[in-house]
Amino acid sequence: MDSFDIHPVNLIKALSMALELAVHGMSSHHWRTALVCDRIAKNIRLNAVEHQRLVYTALLHDIGAASSWSERKKIIANEQTNDQGMYRHAEDGYLLLKDSVQLGDLAEPIRYHHDRWAGGNYSGLRGEQIPLISRIVHIADRIEILIHNNEFIFDQSKRILTVIEKESGIEFDPSLVTAVKELTKKESFWLDLVNPNYYEVFFKSLDVYGSIRYSLDDAINIAEIFATIIDRMSSFTATHSRSVAKIAAFLAEIKGFSADEVKNMKIAGLLHDLGKLAIPNEILEKPGKLNNGEVVIIRQHTYYTYRILEQIDNFDTIAKWAAYHHETLDGQGYPFRIKEESIPLGSKIVAVADIFVALTENRPYRENLSEIKVKSIIFKMAENGKIDKSIVNDLFEHYHEALEIMLDLKAIAI
Ligand SMILES: [Fe+2]
Ligand SMILES: [Fe+2]
Ligand SMILES: [Fe+2]
Structure with missing residues (x-):
């Protein structure tokens, strides 16, 4: 056991599962949000370092809500608003990670992952002042939340896109809405999202990023x-x-x-x-x-x-x-x-x-x-x-x- 050497994504994706635990089984909000982020990153040609940081951020973005069931309920029920509820778990996530040598660079993007493009945020940020990674997680998170598990994905893709487009320039960065519109034309985007067997391949594909290994x-x-x-x-x-x-x-x-x-x-x-x-x-x-x-x-x-x-x-x-x-x-x-x-x-x-x-x-x-x-x-x-x-x-x-x-x-x- 002396040659301990693992790829960060291997540890982070497993621990992100702990954020999905519920009384009756598990959900896959973080994994799916990470997948949407990955697709957006490819579409806008984000550089490799930021791409990796984005996926890790997505995998842990709601970490600040994990200890509290009332916070978690707020996220599911109230994702549309930007009240104190959304601010709280984003801030707690930031505080949990900010001093970490390994995960500290995810703290800032997590802090602003519910900030609205048009402003009116607790942070005081608006538009391009909001870190790009936060803006991407924000839109990916909403797409994921809008998916209903018991409905055929192509019966809901239109509805989801309509909601996202309506919020262009208000909730979301317009250039990211354009990217989403483009990449969601591919049937494979939607099919991958709802195919649980695909995720192993997805995470394997992330192994190529970076040379850092965890000791x-x-x-x-x-x-x-x-x-x-x-x-x-x-x-x-x-x-x-x-x-x-x-x-x-x-x-x-x-x-x-x-x-x-x-x-x-x-x-x-x-x-x-x-x-x-x-x-x-x-x-x-x-x-x-x-x-x-x-x-x-x-x-x-x-x-x-x-x-x-x-x-x-x-x-x-x-x-x-x-x-x-x-x-x-x-x-x-x-x-x-x-x-x-x-x-x-x-x-x-x-x-x-x-x-x-x-x-x-x-x-x-x-x-x-x-x-x-x-x-x-x-x-x-x-x-x-x-x-x-x-x-x-x-x-x-x-x-x-x-x-x-x-x-x-x-x-x-x-
Ligand atoms: Fe125990
Ligand atoms: Fe969140
Ligand atoms: Fe979320």
């Missing part, structure tokens, strides 16, 4: 951004993913994992709850007991963590370490119900780290627990054949160091 440290930095998004879903989990990452890395070191394996463990810890983006905030924040329907929804999260992470090159191990954290040694866990011998040691470590961190955090239905209580719960789980005894022993032997790691992180969060 393991780059992947950790990007995982940290997603950890922030996941942890923001509930005030009770402000540092949960980071804590699990640190504790899991700590336990992995005790078990003698190599330096690169410990880095992989950090990524697994940061992203172990990635699939939680499929759970409405109200369920995560609910005080008291969850009903059966809510439990089913919550339990989907590790499935999605796995299916998203397994798509990333060199992430086979990370996907397992991250997503098997609710599997138990006796095969009664979820969602794969695998048994002890099929669960890698790294996954067993994340499971113990997750339980330890959860028990020492506050929860909507209880305050954090005393040391004796935490230890007795964990000990019982090991005795009952749910979690690995040797990892629990490691944790108990270094209990106060582990607690200190947790406290340090809480201090940073405050």
Whole structure:
């Protein structure tokens, strides 16, 4: 695992799937918006560097809304307006990415991706003052939103174009409307958009862009951004993913994992709850007991963590370490119900780290627990054949160091 080297598009397109998670399945808003952007870029002959930046921006453009279901609903229901709602998630996306070494150059275009050509924007920008990439994402985003999934694409292409043309010079850059009118003459444009099997080929075609490759440290930095998004879903989990990452890395070191394996463990810890983006905030924040329907929804999260992470090159191990954290040694866990011998040691470590961190955090239905209580719960789980005894022993032997790691992180969060 030492030659970690992946193309940015490989990681970004997979993580953009996390922005599509919903209670019942997934949508493909970001992928489709990226495809429309790519077609516009080709039509206007955008240079290769900006073309690449455009596609990455499109793949993450609504990242600022991912933690909040009410924000996401606003985007779907209210895409036509330019009120505070649209401004909020664009600004939050900017704030999330602006200091990132890897994704920082997507921050500005994301910030203005709902700005209207004619002005009247929070930013004060209008016309060509709005970055070109933002203008392209804006029009591509609207085209995507206007597609109805249960209607034949050629029965709606006219309607979509009429809406776009009507907004030329008002909402959208007129030269981009011209480009859209031209490129949408091709039947293949519409057919590609609604053909899920085409996307693999599309993303492969983007491999040609740029020579930058992500290292393991780059992947950790990007995982940290997603950890922030996941942890923001509930005030009770402000540092949960980071804590699990640190504790899991700590336990992995005790078990003698190599330096690169410990880095992989950090990524697994940061992203172990990635699939939680499929759970409405109200369920995560609910005080008291969850009903059966809510439990089913919550339990989907590790499935999605796995299916998203397994798509990333060199992430086979990370996907397992991250997503098997609710599997138990006796095969009664979820969602794969695998048994002890099929669960890698790294996954067993994340499971113990997750339980330890959860028990020492506050929860909507209880305050954090005393040391004796935490230890007795964990000990019982090991005795009952749910979690690995040797990892629990490691944790108990270094209990106060582990607690200190947790406290340090809480201090940073405050
Ligand atoms: Fe948006
Ligand atoms: Fe969008
Ligand atoms: Fe979990």
